[in-house]
Amino acid sequence: MARSNPELIAAFRNTISKLKKGAPYQWGHMGACNCGNLAQELISLSKEEIHRYAMSKSGDWNEQLNDYCPTSGYPMDLMIGKLVEKGLSIEELKHLEKLSDPKILANIPLPRRNQLTKNNIHDLIFYLETWLELLENQWLESNSHLSIDTKKKNIPVQVFA
Template identity: 45%
Template sequence: MAHPNVELIAALRETARRLKNGAPYAWGNHGTCNCGNLLQVITNLDKDEILHYAQTGVGEWTELAEDYCVVSNAPIALLITRLTEKGLTPTDIHNIEYLQDKEVLERLPGGFRWLKRNQRDDVVAYLDSFANLLEDKLLQQIEIPYQQLMQQERLTYC
């Protein structure tokens, strides 16, 4: 599962917002598919630049994510690296492309259901649910030192 962090959560939400508002979408195009749209947000590259870089590798985002090498200077490796730097794993990249992570699907509005990878509304629902899941996980990691705060408060009022 992805490493929850504010930047990744914001990128997922921004991608969903853009898709909801009519951003170009075509599942069969590396520049405008599920991961392509997310990369547009993360990298500030446009769909044509992403498509150009993606064509230096072979396969869909799933295969590209599994095959990339972090020491390679291949342009596709740069895109995959940008996704992993934001906290995604190759499995997350696969799941974003195919909308398959069951933990995310369980958090869909209305409950668990299978989504279609090439349906804009399904992608939006998945990305929003993924962002919500990561936000909840991030909030669970925050520890508030109540004892220390209470001691400081007592010292302030004494």
């Protein structure tokens, strides 16, 4: 699971909120797809910038993640490196693009789990919301100095105030 931290959690929340409000979503666009939308929040680049940088190499997100080299100097590799620094793994990013991470899917009830479509904005939002809940719970568990009541209620306003 990603290294849960307040910045990562905030990026998930912002991504979900923007998508719900109609942010551009296009699965075949490197800056407006599943990974692209989250990357916009985590590395503060526009969808156009992400897409332009991604086009300096060949392949979609999954192929570029397979070919990731932190020392290549390619803009896409630099972006991927930033996403990793923020707490995500290469494998999680690959799964995000296809909505296929077993750890996240295990928290989605059947039959919905088997009906997720990688290029459906509503399924992406649902997947991100499920992942966000896991990240929030992980963060709460690793920060035991919080009160028991806050942990049980999982109230983000209290946790991240």
